[in-house]
Amino acid sequence: MTVRVRIAPSPTGNLHIGTARTAVFNWLFAHHCQGQFILRVEDTDKERSRSEYTENIKSGLAWLGLTWDEGPFFQTQRLDLYRQAIQTLLDKGFAYRCYSTPEELEQMREAQKAKNQAPRYDNRHRHLTEEQRQAFEAEGRKSVIRFIIDDDREIVWQDLIRGKVTWRGSDLGGDMVIARVADDPQQSFGQPLYNLAVVVDDMDMKISHVIRGEDHIANTAKQILLYEAFGATVPDFAHSPLILNQEGRKLSKRDGVTSIDDFRQMGFLPQALTNYMTLLGWTPPDSTEEIFALTEAAQQFTLERVNKAGAKFDWDKLDWINSQYLHKMSGEELVDLLLPYWQQAGYPIDIGSDRPWLEQMATLIGPSLTRLSDATKESVLLFGETVDYSEEAMAQIKQEGVKDILKAVLEGIGESSQLTEGEVKDNIKQVTKTFKVKKGLVMRSLRAGLMGELHGPDLIQSWLLLNQKGWDKTRLIHCLDVC
Numbered sequence: 001m002t003v004r005v006r007i008a009p010s011p012t013g014n015l016h017i018g019t020a021r022t023a024v025f026n027w028l029f030a031h032h033c034q035g036q037f038i039l040r041v042e043d044t045d046k047e048r049s050r051s052e053y054t055e056n057i058k059s060g061l062a063w064l065g066l067t068w069d070e071g072p073f074f075q076t077q078r079l080d081l082y083r084q085a086i087q088t089l090l091d092k093g094f095a096y097r098c099y100s101t102p103e104e105l106e107q108m109r110e111a112q113k114a115k116n117q118a119p120r121y122d123n124r125h126r127h128l129t130e131e132q133r134q135a136f137e138a139e140g141r142k143s144v145i146r147f148i149i150d151d152d153r154e155i156v157w158q159d160l161i162r163g164k165v166t167w168r169g170s171d172l173g174g175d176m177v178i179a180r181v182a183d184d185p186q187q188s189f190g191q192p193l194y195n196l197a198v199v200v201d202d203m204d205m206k207i208s209h210v211i212r213g214e215d216h217i218a219n220t221a222k223q224i225l226l227y228e229a230f231g232a233t234v235p236d237f238a239h240s241p242l243i244l245n246q247e248g249r250k251l252s253k254r255d256g257v258t259s260i261d262d263f264r265q266m267g268f269l270p271q272a273l274t275n276y277m278t279l280l281g282w283t284p285p286d287s288t289e290e291i292f293a294l295t296e297a298a299q300q301f302t303l304e305r306v307n308k309a310g311a312k313f314d315w316d317k318l319d320w321i322n323s324q325y326l327h328k329m330s331g332e333e334l335v336d337l338l339l340p341y342w343q344q345a346g347y348p349i350d351i352g353s354d355r356p357w358l359e360q361m362a363t364l365i366g367p368s369l370t371r372l373s374d375a376t377k378e379s380v381l382l383f384g385e386t387v388d389y390s391e392e393a394m395a396q397i398k399q400e401g402v403k404d405i406l407k408a409v410l411e412g413i414g415e416s417s418q419l420t421e422g423e424v425k426d427n428i429k430q431v432t433k434t435f436k437v438k439k440g441l442v443m444r445s446l447r448a449g450l451m452g453e454l455h456g457p458d459l460i461q462s463w464l465l466l467n468q469k470g471w472d473k474t475r476l477i478h479c480l481d482v483c
């Protein structure tokens with residue numbers, strides 16, 4: 001059997017972390033089985049669907065490296081197919097016209113509520129006679145199409161993540177609407193609805209496995225009945241656990257970020273994010289191995305190893321994974337990723353000529369980054385002709401004798417803007433010897449004078465960076481004025 005899976009987002013918002021994680025599982029499964037991964041845009045909800053969301057979803061999946069083999073297919077371009085399918089169900093007697101008015105449905109719900117019953121359609125128009133139908137039509141009533149759901153049916157499937165799942169037909173809310181009222185008088189029924197369209201598409205696209213969030217379980221029960229009515233093979237189903245916040249509730253906008261764009265802007269790498277999403281519910285056979293590329297995970301990915309329980313979103317873990325990727329990157333790789341953050345911070349950069357310098361900067365600060373956005377604070381001390389001094393740094397440069405030490409260092413630099421590591425170290429050694437002081441004092445004073453802080457990136461490397469810009473001199477001259 002050829003494995004064919006799909007991700008079927010509705011373009012009613014930006015690409016959401018939950019959808020992206022479902023896409024990750026589908027992608028991994030497809031690649032594990034050498035199957036195909038299909039992108040289908042479920043855009044039949046005209047009021048809420050927007051083309052910019054479709055673009056966001058496509059670019060988000062591409063950014064994450066979740067390449068699709070077929071599509072994107074758009075449901076709005078396939079309406080005829082759904083209409084034909086609805087007609088088939090009507091012709092076969094699996095579906096019927098329901099003329100209940102919104103007021104009648106409301107009354108029905110009220111009555112059920114009063115009796116403490118769950119709201120459901122009471123199937124009242126399932127067996128209308130031809131005369132009754134004509135009478136409703138003559139009244140000018142409009143009809144929806146409902147699919148018959150037998151209350152006594154037990155719907156059972158072997159879920160590839162959750163094991164055996166059983167649903168009672170009576171828990172599905174009565175006969176299900178599969179097409180709205182026609183707003184076009186030419187059409188005999190209106191907009192086809194979600195469950196119908198999904199089944200028609202999954203049949204037409206020969207989807208072998210439907211892997212999606214557990215919030216779709218009740219839909220699966222309804223959809224199995226539709227497959228049966230069409231006489232089609234029912235695909236395998238796998239319902240993945242939801243992503244939960246720290247309180248154990250479904251991760252939502254209230255938890256800060258939920259869209260993939262948010263994560264991108266916060267400075268997460270796509271490979272770190274997919275790595276993390278893979279672990280959100282899946283346990284690799286060797287659970288000590290937590291850093292892997294999508295292609296590596298795909299070799300080992302099976303649905304049996306996806307947990308049933310909800311997966312708690314853990315920011316610390318995501319940060320840790322992101323830092324693992326960042327720390328392995330060379331300055332050359334990092335520089336393009338960090339540039340937007342430096343630019344956004346307004347640091348003086350000449351993209352044309354500064355690249356080699358920025359690469360060295362990236363090499364220097366790379367090991368201290370957790371997120372790309374940390375580049376702003378990690379490099380703030382390295383941009384500019386002068387710096388402000390922290391209280392500690394000020395105390396350091398005001399210490400007796402420090403001014404002379406820094407003056408001697410400045411003289412040692414001379415006119416050079418191409419100091420080498422060896423020259424810088426010699427300068428420090430020389431000053432230490434001349435003033436007969438401890439090296440630590442010289443280093444601390446230099447750090448205070450050059451960087452304005454007593455903590456920060458490697459001092460020698462920082463100095464070399466400043467030296468190329470001539471900022472070591474301007475900073476020390478300024479410092480001598482202050483101390």
Ligand code: GLU
Nearest residue numbers: 008009010042198212216
């Ligand atoms: N369009 C549905 C959603 O965005 C997905 C349907 C499915 O995967 O079957 O939740």
